[in-house]
Amino acid sequence: MPPTLSTVNPSQGPTTGGTTVTLTGSGLTGATAVRFGSTPAASYTVNSSTQITAVSPAGAAGAVAVTVTSPTGTSNAVTFTYVAAAVPVITGVAPTSGPTSGGTSVTITGTGFTGATAVNFGATPAASFTVISAGQITAVTPPGSPGGAAVTVTTPGGTSSASANAYFFYAAPPVLNAASPAQGPTAGGTLVTLTGSSLLNAGAVLFGSTNATSFTVVSSTQITVTAPPGTGSSPITVITPGGTSNPVGFAYVAPPTLAGLAPNSGPTSAGTVVTLTGANLATATTVAFGTVPVAFTVVSDTQVTAVAPAGAAGPVTVTVTTTGGTSAGLTYTRVATPGI
Incomplete structure (x- = not known):
């Protein structure tokens, strides 16, 4: 009694061949041939009396009859359809830039990605890629040189062409x-x-x-x-x-602070050397008596000496300005010289 076939899965594939299909039926033990139309399968394996796996040969677009032959005869036919694979088209790459060291995960969008066999960045294959769907691939960039690299996808239908939407730009490290x-x-x-x-x-x-x-x-x-x-x-x-x-x-x-002035008073004339003590004084840029900046010397982070300017009798506020800001003021009092 000849073998019988009930299903072929998948029931279609590209004209370039290479599709692995599963044939189910009965009486398949001892099969001597599997044909797609009149063309022998590229290869086949008899898994059991009810199952064979076969690889489709190349064929013209359209439906063909798949049959199994054994010493007892040739089976009924099940239909396999050859589909002309479309050339893939890339419509977007995101992100569009990354380091020259590679390793950027990129999402490629477009059409015709089913069965993709290669993704290239310029002439260099992607470090890895995964076909998510006919319209999306994720790929990891390989190392590259600074500048633009055309991204291409290759499928049984061909290789996508370079376009403005299909570039990845390698950036040199800052x-x-x-x-x-x-x-x-x-x-x-x-x-x-x-x-x-x-x-x-x-x-x-x-x-x-x-x-x-x-x-x-x-x-x-x-x-x-x-x-x-x-x-x-x-x-x-x-x-x-x-x-x-x-x-x-x-x-x-840190902002400067003032803790003391010595002396804290002096004459209305200029020239009194005043020692300012506090904290965070090392980067002092200005010492001011009121609004008047004066000559000063940074002795340490806790001490500055300054020369008091001339001024009217009475109190005046002394401040220190550093890279960290301006301190709160301390009072220096000018005392008028008593008259004779």
Whole structure:
């Protein structure tokens, strides 16, 4: 009694062949041939008396009869349809940029991706890829050189053509050379100029682990950024599609405080040397008696000496301004010289 066939699954495949199909039926033991139309299967395996797996040969678009032959005869036919595979088309790549080191997970959208056998970035195969559907592939970028790389998908229907929507741009890693100024108050607000290279398309500027909320990419070699509040040493880094830059130093300076003046009074004439004591005085930029800046010497982080200016008799407020801000004032009193 000849074999019988009941189903073929899947029931269609590309004209290029290579589809693995499962044939079910009965009396399949000892099969000597599996044919798609008049063409022998590329290969086949008899799994049991009720199942054969076969690989379709190449064929013309359209339906063909699949049959199994054994020593007892040839089976009835089941239908397999050859479908002309469409050339894949890419309509989008996201994200469109990433580091030259590779490793970016990219979603490719378009049509005709079923059966994709290759995804390339320029001439380099993707590190890996997964066909999600006929309209979507996820791929991991290989390493590449700075610049644009055409993304292509190859299927049994052919290879997609390059288009404006099918490019991935490799970005060189950002490099920082300097931050100016390299310190500022703990309250933040210092406008810092960063210089370096490959700074375009920066997505974040960090002071330590804190994101700066305000920055401007001036050029590929310069960024201006407003320092957020912080304390201590907070190295600055820049993040771009090319990766994270090397750090450059930035230090937060605590605001100055004054604890005492010695002496705390003097004549209305100039020249009295006053010793100011306190904390966080090392970066002093100004000592003022009222609104009048005076000559001064930073002795240590806790001591500054200043020369009192001439002024009217009475109290005047003494302040110290440093990189960390301006201190609260202490009172210095000018005493008029008694008349004769």
